[in-house]
Amino acid sequence: MEKRDDKNLSNVVIRKVQEMILSGELQEGDKLPPEREMTQRLGIGRPALREGLKSLEMLGLVERRHGLGNFIINKVQASYFEPLSLSFMLNHGTESEIFEMRSCLETYTAAKAAEIATPSDIRSLRAIAQQMVSARTPSEKASFDRNLHFEIVRITGNMLMYNIMENVSYLIDRFFEKSVQLSYFKGDSIENIYKEHEEIISALERHDSKAAAAAMEKHLGNIKIAYL
Missing domain, CATH: 1.20.120.530 (GntR ligand-binding domain-like)
Structure with a gap:
């Protein structure tokens, strides 16, 4: 049950980061806030946050740089925001x-x-x-x-x-x-x-x-x- 809850909560991360990109709060190449700040901001635990960040990597939106943190990738393609791709990830297709x-x-x-x-x-x-x-x-x-x-x-x-x-x-x-x-x-x-x-x-x-x-x-x- 705990694992399923983390999966569901990870969707909150995906939606929030997408919202931040589309609103202009995050630009290509920007570093995401530290994990502690994001968990507090989203009201979720670290396991759910990391699951969400992993999904964002698979979507091609986020790049994890060892020792530096998580960054919005350069040259984000419009197709990454198409409902088909995002819906597939959110609903565990x-x-x-x-x-x-x-x-x-x-x-x-x-x-x-x-x-x-x-x-x-x-x-x-x-x-x-x-x-x-x-x-x-x-x-x-x-x-x-x-x-x-x-x-x-x-x-x-x-x-x-x-x-x-x-x-x-x-x-x-x-x-x-x-x-x-x-x-x-x-x-x-x-x-x-x-x-x-x-x-x-x-x-x-x-x-x-x-x-x-x-x-x-x-x-x-x-x-x-x-x-x-």
């Missing part, structure tokens, strides 16, 4: 929920893109897919894979969905070890990725929305298995 959200978003956008994809769009997708094949390292392949998925969302012309996709991508980067992500782009699995990408692109080229959604769902299902 799970990795499976990230993939459910991604599946809902990308199967729909694949179907939508299939309705309106132009020959130029298809050429762009195939160029990205070829760049991925030609890339030498798992990191480079992962980067082109990301570009391909974002390009499909871009084709829909729905910038709100593109914004949500950025948040989902951000959550994946934050909550999955980089080694886990890159392991998917090694060995036998990489050939399957190439084939699955071609299935998606071919469905878009045929303007077959149903096939595009099915191909994307299959692809994301395999990614989920590899990650989880």
Whole structure:
């Protein structure tokens, strides 16, 4: 019970620091008040405070510098304040929920893109897919894979969905070890990725929305298995 209380109280820290940043009380690079001052100010104990600060580090808002204290990071991106990312942290979301959200978003956008994809769009997708094949390292392949998925969302012309996709991508980067992500782009699995990408692109080229959604769902299902 005590651990759950600390988790709930840590949300107070997250909300308060966000409020201080948005109000201008804290700027990029500023040092947070000392722990004693923050516990008194928020009316919480040190375990809850430290849990909250740890969550803020995961969100990319706070950086802990050994022997110096906690600082608001430089170049805070606007996406860090998007409701999706913050809500996920505050409500203790799970990795499976990230993939459910991604599946809902990308199967729909694949179907939508299939309705309106132009020959130029298809050429762009195939160029990205070829760049991925030609890339030498798992990191480079992962980067082109990301570009391909974002390009499909871009084709829909729905910038709100593109914004949500950025948040989902951000959550994946934050909550999955980089080694886990890159392991998917090694060995036998990489050939399957190439084939699955071609299935998606071919469905878009045929303007077959149903096939595009099915191909994307299959692809994301395999990614989920590899990650989880």
